Amino acid sequence: MAEHVFKLHAAWQGGRNSIGEIESGQLKTKVSIPPEMDGPGIGTNPDEMLLGAAATCYIITLAAMLERSKISTLSLEMNSEGIVAVEKGVITYKKIQHMPVLTIPENTSQETIAKIHRLITKAEESCMISRAVKGNVEISAAGKILIGER
Template sequence: MSRHHFYMKANWSGGRGGVGTISAGHLQSHISIPEVMDGPGVGTNPDEMLIGAAGTCYLITLAAILERRQLPVLELTLETEGIVHADKKLVFEKIIHRPRLVVEDTATENQLDSIKQAAEHAEKNCMISNALRGNVELEVDAHIFKKHEQT
């Protein structure tokens, strides 16, 4: 068994309205509470980083599955949405991945079905999704278009 270690360094100045910085490998950013939560909105925040981690893990996993299955995908883009609700405390409720896949016009129905299955399969095999599962609702809303159908 091999283990991989990842590290982050952070600093913070001030209280709730303060600003900090993080450094984790190639990721370097200012951080603060977002404006929508009455913070200064400087740099990124934990909510954006969580959907960023979930989205990039999902996207890379999906790309690997599509490649392994040799499916005729020409373009792959992703929008990921995170939903947080405030009750007595803030709760990260749901993450929705919306992959958009453009396929060759010659793609068969079987290939289209396999692409749809790959989109669902990627969410179930992404390491970050698996770390969140049971605490955050995870959803995939895939949109697949043949090249001539793009809008």
């Protein structure tokens, strides 16, 4: 089995409300605690990064599945939400919701549209990040299919 190693360097000076930096491949940014959690809100934060990892993994997986199924789309866009809650004083990442919107050609068959709906769900189940957090964070996908030009 081939293994791929991804590396990240992090630097942090100070305490809880300080600002750090991370660098991993093409990703280089400042990090801090978000203002919603009484932090400085500089750069990104772990909550956004988990949402970003889950969303990019999902949309890439869905695009690959559509391509392998020879399903053409005019566009594929998506919004995702991460829901974080405080329960008994513990901050917990509860749920990630993906909401892809696919625009498909007018001549797309009903059979193909049904397959797209199946792939929207299957991509979430197949995504590496979804599998990594399974059992800890609920992840769902509910897509919308538009027919015709954008």
